[in-house]
Amino acid sequence: MPDETAKLQAVIDALLKVKGLLVEAYEPIHSQEHLWEVLEYPGLEKWFDKLNRDLWCLHHRILKRVFKLGGRPDGVTDDESAAFNKALSLLQGIHAACQEVYDAAEEADDYVTEGKLEDIQGDVEAWIVSARAKLAQIERLKEGFMEEQL
Numbered sequence: 001m002p003d004e005t006a007k008l009q010a011v012i013d014a015l016l017k018v019k020g021l022l023v024e025a026y027e028p029i030h031s032q033e034h035l036w037e038v039l040e041y042p043g044l045e046k047w048f049d050k051l052n053r054d055l056w057c058l059h060h061r062i063l064k065r066v067f068k069l070g071g072r073p074d075g076v077t078d079d080e081s082a083a084f085n086k087a088l089s090l091l092q093g094i095h096a097a098c099q100e101v102y103d104a105a106e107e108a109d110d111y112v113t114e115g116k117l118e119d120i121q122g123d124v125e126a127w128i129v130s131a132r133a134k135l136a137q138i139e140r141l142k143e144g145f146m147e148e149q150l
Contacts, residue, residue, distance in 0.1 A: 012071035015062050019073065022059040029055065081142070084135040091131060095124045 033048035066073065077083050098121045105113035 008069060009071075012066055012069050015066045015069070016071065016073060019059060019062045019066065022055050022062065026052065026055050026059070080138045081135065084131055084138060088128065088131040088135065091124055091128045095121060095128065098124060 029048055030052045033045055033052050036042075036045035036048060063073070072078075075086065077086075098117055102114060102117040102121065105111075105117060
């Protein structure tokens with residue numbers, strides 16, 4: 001049986017490698033799509049947009065298979081509190097980085113970027129509030145149950 005487990009783990013590891021490559025490819029292709037959009041090359045934009053969407057769909061298909069086989073990508077957990085704490089930490093990091101951009105834009109008198117960053121930070125803040133609320137809800141629910149009931 002350990003041989004079968006090792007074989008299954010090899011499949012999961014190979015799938016995770018493909019998933020990683022899809023994620024790695026996504027960002028430059030997505031950025032390229034939007035450069036073509038700004039440069040007003042609609043044909044190139046459309047091609048990269050379709051590629052971008054297809055890569056993301058492939059990523060989801062690979063990820064679902066990994067989960068069905070019992071695998072987990074790094075940083076993914078079955079623990080609800082840990083998952084929301086991780087999301088909250090990531091969102092707070094994004095918010096802090098956006099604040100740096102906002103401050104730099106303000107210093108440069110770049111009012112367009114300032115306005116866009118206000119909107120983006122508002123969206124991120126809404127997600128932070130939501131994550132905190134979900135985390136509090138999970139903690140309240142856990143207080144009323146024994147560990148084996150969760």
